[in-house]
Structures are given as structure tokens and as C-alpha cells.
Amino acid sequence: MCKAIIIRNYGDAKVLELEKISLNEPGDRELLIRHTAIGVNYHDIYVRSGLYKTLNLPGIPGCEAIGIIEKIGSGVKNFKNGDRIVYITSDYGAYATHRMLSDHLAIKVPDMISDEVMATNFLRSMTVKMLLEKVTKITLADTILVTAAAGGVGRLLCQWANSLGVCVIGTVSNQNKVSKANSYGCKYTIVCDQNDVVEKVMNFTGGKGVDVVYDSVGSETFEHSLATLKKCGHLVNYGQSSGPVEPLMMSTLAIKSLTVSRPILFHFIEHTEIYHQMAHSVFDFFMSNRLLLPESESYPLKDASITHDILESRRGGGSLYLIP
Numbered sequence: 001m002c003k004a005i006i007i008r009n010y011g012d013a014k015v016l017e018l019e020k021i022s023l024n025e026p027g028d029r030e031l032l033i034r035h036t037a038i039g040v041n042y043h044d045i046y047v048r049s050g051l052y053k054t055l056n057l058p059g060i061p062g063c064e065a066i067g068i069i070e071k072i073g074s075g076v077k078n079f080k081n082g083d084r085i086v087y088i089t090s091d092y093g094a095y096a097t098h099r100m101l102s103d104h105l106a107i108k109v110p111d112m113i114s115d116e117v118m119a120t121n122f123l124r125s126m127t128v129k130m131l132l133e134k135v136t137k138i139t140l141a142d143t144i145l146v147t148a149a150a151g152g153v154g155r156l157l158c159q160w161a162n163s164l165g166v167c168v169i170g171t172v173s174n175q176n177k178v179s180k181a182n183s184y185g186c187k188y189t190i191v192c193d194q195n196d197v198v199e200k201v202m203n204f205t206g207g208k209g210v211d212v213v214y215d216s217v218g219s220e221t222f223e224h225s226l227a228t229l230k231k232c233g234h235l236v237n238y239g240q241s242s243g244p245v246e247p248l249m250m251s252t253l254a255i256k257s258l259t260v261s262r263p264i265l266f267h268f269i270e271h272t273e274i275y276h277q278m279a280h281s282v283f284d285f286f287m288s289n290r291l292l293l294p295e296s297e298s299y300p301l302k303d304a305s306i307t308h309d310i311l312e313s314r315r316g317g318g319s320l321y322l323i324p
């Protein structure tokens with residue numbers, strides 16, 4: 001029997017209720033997928049709470065999952081029943097035992113990469129690929145600042161940038177996360193509740209500042225992030241774990257000829273060919289590097305609310321996934 005988490009009203013994690021659903025036969029270019037592992041992202045919390053009104057209610061949340069193809073539509077050429085695939089979609093519907101998926105979104109996963117690793121890292125590592133290669137073009141000579149360096153995207157970003165030879169400075173919220181951030185490749189790690197982030201970054205960089213800041217925390221860190229940039233630096237605000245950033249006066253940027261961007265992964269993977277290229281580069285990255293990943297925790301689909309509570313309490317980021 002097919003089941004899914006259906007959101008009927010915006011609210012706290014309790015609105016995530018498991019219900020029966022029915023699915024039709026696959027259309028011409030569709031695949032019937034039986035999910036084996038489902039990613040849980042901060043985005044899902046914004047969708048559930050109503051901060052983003054991007055899911056029509058009642059609706060099934062979730063934007064990434066991995067699974068097995070059970071049936072294919074008559075026009076599908078590149079897949080067969082039994083193929084193991086992963087996908088990201090801005091149309092949601094991943095918090096389900098089964099779903100219908102357009103074939104252009106499905107990507108076969110190399111056997112070497114487990115469901116668990118994909119479910120906890122696929123969307124996050126695609127984000128890193130976007131940040132390092134599409135939004136900015138960092139070079140060996142660059143120094144970057146990564147906020148929440150021990151978080152889900154943060155730790156992948158630090159490891160990927162470190163593998164390119166870039167000097168990485170990370171911020172974390174408490175002393176316990178310093179050694180983790182260091183192990184992810186931060187040359188310097190700053191505990192940001194000490195309120196001297198700018199001074200420390202300036203000390204580490206000989207007073208110059210950093211070339212790029214990747215800021216996922218948003219309102220709490222934005223001002224400091226801007227102040228740590230060198231002339232012509234670039235602040236990439238790609239998340240808002242602490243809340244949305246206040247409106248910005250353009251003239252603030254003129255003081256150091258700064259650039260600010262606010263990229264969203266969905267926009268960078270709209271083109272199918274680019275989406276597939278980025279995914280294969282992410283697979284290569286996972287297969288050719290010994291990445292440090294925290295132990296993951298799985299929960300049954302019916303307990304999706306628990307995973308949201310954990311994420312919102314700042315524990316377990318990047319390590320949670322759901323099993324149908």
C-alpha cells in the first residue's frame with residue numbers, strides 16, 4: 001500500500017501526518033518509484049511552517065529521495081525496472097513510500113554509493129557544486145569563510161574547497177564543534193558567539209579580509225559576513241537558518257565594491273543536461289575522496305516530525321533521513 005506524509009495546514013512538526021495515497025499507472029515519460037531512503041532538509045521545514053508558500057496544500061513535502069524503479073511509461077528509453085535512482089525536485093512529493101517521477105529527473109546511482117550517503121548528502125553536495133563552481137569561481141589563492149562549518153552543507157563545502165587547495169576559515173556556534181570543523185578542512189575555526197568574528201578573520205588574513213563568504217545562517221551573521229570581505233569580495237547568502245536577512249542598502253556595498261548573491265539550487269538545475277552533469281561530478285567527488293561524514297540516523301517515514309524537531313534544535317543536521 002502506498003503512503004505519504006501529507007501537509008494539510010502549515011504549522012509545527014505535528015502537521016506531518018502519514019496517510020494512504022493512490023497512484024495511477026505511469027504516463028508516457030514517467031517512472032513509478034519505490035523509495036528506499038528520503039532526504040530531510042531545512043527547506044522542508046520552511047515549506048511545512050508556511051515561510052515558503054511553494055507547496056500547494058494539501059501536499060506531500062520533500063525534495064530529494066533515492067529509490068528503485070518499479071514500472072516505466074511507454075516512452076521511457078534510458079531506464080528499466082529495478083534501476084536504482086536518485087533525484088531532486090522543486091515539485092516536492094518525496095515524503096512518500098512511492099511516487100510518480102518524470103524520467104528527466106531520475107539519475108542512476110553508482111553501486112559504490114549507499115542509499116544512506118545519497119539521502120543525507122545529495123542535495124547538499126549539489127548545493128556545494130553550485131556554490132563553488134557556478135556562483136563563484138574560486139582559485140587556489142583564495143581565502144573563504146564558511147558559516148556553520150560543521151552543519152550539513154558546511155562540512156561538505158569545507159571538504160570540497162579544501163580538496164581544491166583553498167584556505168578555509170569556518171565558524172561554528174560552540175567550542176564542541178571546533179575540532180569537527182578543523183577535521184573538515186578549516187585552517188582556522190571561530191566560535192561565533194564570541195562576537196569577534198570580524199576581528200579574528202582580519203587577524204587570520206593579515207588585515208585584508210576574505211575573498212568569498214558562504215553564509216547559510218542569514219540574519220544573525222549577514223552583517224559580520226559582509227564586514228569580513230576584502231575589497232571586491234563576494235558574499236553568497238545561500239541559507240537563512242537563523243531567519244531571513246533584512247533589506248540591504250546598495251550603498252553599503254560600494255564602500256568596498258562588494259557583490260552579494262542569493263542563489264537557489266533549484267534554479268541552477270532546471271536545465272536537465274546541467275543537472276545530470278552536476279550529479280555525476282558529485283558522484284565522482286564521493287567516490288574519489290575519503291570524506292568525513294557523521295554517522296547518519298534513520299527514522300521511519302511516519303516519524304518525519306521527529307526529524308524536523310531535531311533539525312530545528314540544531315542537532316543532527318545533514319545526518320537525518322527517512323525510511324519508508
Ligand SMILES: NC(=O)c1ccc[n+]([C@@H]2O[C@H](COP(=O)([O-])OP(=O)(O)OC[C@H]3O[C@@H](n4cnc5c(N)ncnc54)[C@H](OP(=O)(O)O)[C@@H]3O)[C@@H](O)[C@H]2O)c1
Nearest residue numbers: 042148151152153172173216239240241242264265317318
Ligand atoms: N540555496 C540553496 O539552494 C540551499 C541548498 C541547501 C541548503 N540551503 C540552506 O542552507 C542552510 C543550511 O542547510 P544545512 O542542510 O546545512 O542545514 P543543517 O545541516 O541543519 O545545518 C544548519 C546549521 O546552521 C547553524 N545555525 C546557526 N544559527 C542557527 C539557528 N539560529 N538555527 C538553526 N541553525 C543555526 C547550526 O550550526 P552551528 O550550531 O554550528 O551554528 C546548524 O548546524 C539552510 O537554511 C538551508 O535551507 C540552501
